[in-house]
Amino acid sequence: MYHSRQEDRISALPDDLLVRILLSIPTEEAVSTMILSKRWRFIWTMLPVLTYQERKESVWLFLNKSMEFHKAPVLQILSIRLGPHCPTDADVGKWVENAVNRGVRELFFTLQWSADPTRLPKSLNTCKTLLHLRLSHKILVDFPTSSCLPSLERLQLYYVVYKDEASLVALLSSCPVLELLYVMRNEDDNVAKFSVKVPSLRVLLYFNAMSPDENDVVDPGSLEKFELKDYVGRKEEKELVEYILGTSKCLRTVTISLRSNLKDKETIMETLKAIFILRFDVQRVIGDGLLVVRMVENLAVGPNNRH
Template sequence: MAAAKIEEMVYEDRISALPEDLLVTILLHVPIKDAIATMILSKRWRFIWTILPKLEYDFFSDGDEDDDDKVVDNDDDDESKKTSWCFFDKSMELHKAPVLTTLLIKLGPGCSSDIDVRKWIAKAVDHRVVVLRFKLSCSNGPTRLPKRIYTCGTLKELTLAHKVLLDFPSSCFLPSLVFLELLFVVYKDDASLDRFFSHCPVLNILVVKRNRRNRDDNITKFSVKIPSLEGLFYVSDEIISSLPDEDEVVDTGKCLAIDTPALLDLTIIDHSGDSFSIENMPCLDFALINVKSFPDIDKSKTSLSAVRSLVLYMTDQVVALYLFICVTNLFFPLAPSSSLDL
């Protein structure tokens, strides 16, 4: 009987033979944990993940983000918290990409309470970060960002959410920032916020969500005075204790003031009871205003005179005031092609 012939089959690893930039592209399409796990495949893969230009760390468990304006303490297993944080900490330490186009860090209630992400945000700035999204919902107090983030020349998009304390230094200057999203963050004071907006020379889109039931929200006058701004989306939730009746308007002593000459698109949804004024908007194309507040009619009437599409959702008391002024020609005549929805 002829001896069995055994053939050795050799499989060629064509993927590992690809150029480095293609391997990086492949890893960009998988979660960061899976990308890091490829380091055990072979020597060729060991350090590929360390040069990824985009890093996304999402440590929110299922259900943590069902309601974006609520932060719920979670007593997850301490060992799980420690493991997640060590993973993030070590992977950031080993990362070596010369340019970090995107860094997303979302730390949910289950993460360790003694985390310090300041050094990694500072490292992202050193690596010329372009897009930074940071959400912190751990149960510890508000966290200050490293001062160098406020002078990052490469940063174009910035999203900050929840327990982040915005304490803008006098040296603040973000020459490339075009998109800014502030979601339920904590502000140091009015002056600091004004200083920040005045040092963003090309800011184009601003998204603000405030939780006025949060005692840390100590802003008296939220002033948006940004010459370059073209889009503003502002949402402030209701202070339940100060508005006992659905149609009753109660002056909270606080206000929203908007002065944006280049603005094209405006959305205000504010049930907090704060007063508001809008002025200096000759280019305004669309406005949606849903408020329960005291509007500054004298400042608002000129700004809304050129708007092409205006949608108003207000209490009966406020709408009646607006309609009265319209009828008596003291408010504004809408532009010929404008539409008014109440």
């Protein structure tokens, strides 16, 4: 009897409070509350945040049904993470299409199925509401020159495959207010020349399993923070660091992490330190395989200028 009264008290709360309660539990559990009573039947459909993580083979079916019945006018966040259990014939693009039609603000999509990389729907190319986009693994990045993402501020591309270099350029060019870019690459991403020319960019994290190529192009004009991961001391890597230092006008912090299995970390670290000392009066924070350089001045200078 006591539990029944407690349930009735909760059920009597306004819809917006019930939605806030459901936001504190996993999406799958929130959806299951529909069986509690008629009062709860459609509360979950108003959730502004949906998160799906593959735990079993049936998750894609659950995702299909829950996205079909979801009715919130605005979808703040859609996060989907699917692994090898996801059927290769699943129409994953329609989930993204649904989110775009709902004015999604943040979209996180990780696909690690056994099929080939999949294209996302064309509607994503011109999504006006999107603020944050993260694509991971078996996603084919295919953006035409007509793409326009006017609100996108944060972009994360983790081990995706690009249709070609033109698609990468088109994607970045479509983001006039992009401030943060995280890139992690594999050797089979179909891009030889990785070009980053985004005037509004303030933070760049770049990880290339192959090491930066001499053809990679980064325009660091407005860059305030630069991170380079898995550094091994190759010529191309040093040239990239030197180029960033020599051309950025707003750089405040540079973080370089060495590959964990390097045998000559101390030598490589000393070489890195020399690159910075030649150009800046800096404050250095050095750990095991990690170099963090904070510029004393919020101003980049040339190799012959010292403060």
